Amino acid sequence: MSLRRATGAVFRRELQLFAKRKSDWANPLVFFLIVCALFPFAVGSESERLKLMGIGVIFVGALLAAMLSLPRLFDEDSRDGSLELMLTSTEPLAMLILARVAALSLALGLALAAVTPLFAVFYSLPFDVSAMLALTVLMAVPTLLLIGAIAAALLVSARGGAILTAVLVLPLTIPTLIFGAGAALKVFYGESPVAELALQGAFMLLALALCPLAAAAALKISTD
Amino acid sequence: MKLEVNQLAAERGGRAVFSDVSFAVEAGTLLRVTGANGAGKTTLLRILSGLGAPVSGSVRWQNNDGAQLTTGEAACFVGHANAFNESLSVSDNLAYAGALAGLEPNAEQIVAALDAFGVKALRNRSFGALSQGQKKRSSLARMLLSSDRGSRAWLLDEPFVALDVDTQALLARLISAELAAGALVIYTSHQAVEITAPVVRELSL
Numbered sequence: 001m002s003l004r005r006a007t008g009a010v011f012r013r014e015l016q017l018f019a020k021r022k023s024d025w026a027n028p029l030v031f032f033l034i035v036c037a038l039f040p041f042a043v044g045s046e047s048e049r050l051k052l053m054g055i056g057v058i059f060v061g062a063l064l065a066a067m068l069s070l071p072r073l074f075d076e077d078s079r080d081g082s083l084e085l086m087l088t089s090t091e092p093l094a095m096l097i098l099a100r101v102a103a104l105s106l107a108l109g110l111a112l113a114a115v116t117p118l119f120a121v122f123y124s125l126p127f128d129v130s131a132m133l134a135l136t137v138l139m140a141v142p143t144l145l146l147i148g149a150i151a152a153a154l155l156v157s158a159r160g161g162a163i164l165t166a167v168l169v170l171p172l173t174i175p176t177l178i179f180g181a182g183a184a185l186k187v188f189y190g191e192s193p194v195a196e197l198a199l200q201g202a203f204m205l206l207a208l209a210l211c212p213l214a215a216a217a218a219l220k221i222s223t224d
Numbered sequence: 225m226k227l228e229v230n231q232l233a234a235e236r237g238g239r240a241v242f243s244d245v246s247f248a249v250e251a252g253t254l255l256r257v258t259g260a261n262g263a264g265k266t267t268l269l270r271i272l273s274g275l276g277a278p279v280s281g282s283v284r285w286q287n288n289d290g291a292q293l294t295t296g297e298a299a300c301f302v303g304h305a306n307a308f309n310e311s312l313s314v315s316d317n318l319a320y321a322g323a324l325a326g327l328e329p330n331a332e333q334i335v336a337a338l339d340a341f342g343v344k345a346l347r348n349r350s351f352g353a354l355s356q357g358q359k360k361r362s363s364l365a366r367m368l369l370s371s372d373r374g375s376r377a378w379l380l381d382e383p384f385v386a387l388d389v390d391t392q393a394l395l396a397r398l399i400s401a402e403l404a405a406g407a408l409v410i411y412t413s414h415q416a417v418e419i420t421a422p423v424v425r426e427l428s429l
Binding site for chain 1: 273275276277294306307323324
């Protein structure tokens, strides 16, 4: 009962902060927009090439935009001391971290997925492809944030932590990148994306099972 | 409530801070930890509250029946940092702190805790808009969230910093009341503030 109350409080607080500070969600979205808008200028307007590239660019852009939110997981809490509340809680740290990542994934994942079909227009992608892209972005954001929580926990309040976090986390998201963009490519070629979706889902569940525990251990080490 | 510390040794950044610290304190005891800057007062409190790990030695918390308690259940730590988020309101911050501490503070308890520190009127203000002293007072209010007075040990790291003289006296009175209710208070302080307690002890590092 008190576990539910504690995780609920963490979840609610994350959403409250997200709603209170517009830069928290505006920054990743604007960044995503700029990345998606730049590529057509550089690549040219030949439509077949643009479409194929667009799938990859949009997916990578969404991952990079989600990366921007990783420092907010623990850095601010470490500065103002409220991380101590989580660390001295009566409830398991891994569950609290999971609640936090879940709230951030929900808010950020929905926001990024919602604008994905919009940005797909830049690449004149058909609607079914952009809908599939939105779905795979929605699945990729939690995976990235779960893996990223480990790196963010290790590098909490470290100098240059944001760059190091990106260097550590992005290579680990390659499987979700392959299957996520792959599913949209399959739809583009008119084939069934079920296998890619299943593998991406499996990867997300694996991250869900392992990452909170690893992040809790990392956070304990780095704040000791 | 009882705390037993055995042969505790700690290091910071690879350098030994203190070693072979042993003591046992019981309910109603006020323990003041003294020592020069860098003697390891904060390190000791962080280890007692479970935030840090000792190099060797053990810390054991027990309730009055002799049953083992986890650190989270036994202690309430208030450190240098206020542990409140600047963007949220004072009462939201307090409710969050209570929920993580395994408590169930309702709205009246939150108002009562803030009232005890004379900051009831600030409860809906955003924490970032308060002055240093007001911040410290609202942050200290989280010690009073437990409805079961005296059930948690207070671990206070320099609690009197940033407080005016009246509030220092107020905090001293609240500590005395908590001790009378059977709690255990361990604190560090550079200021000499008079606190009445059933048992007063000093640990010099």
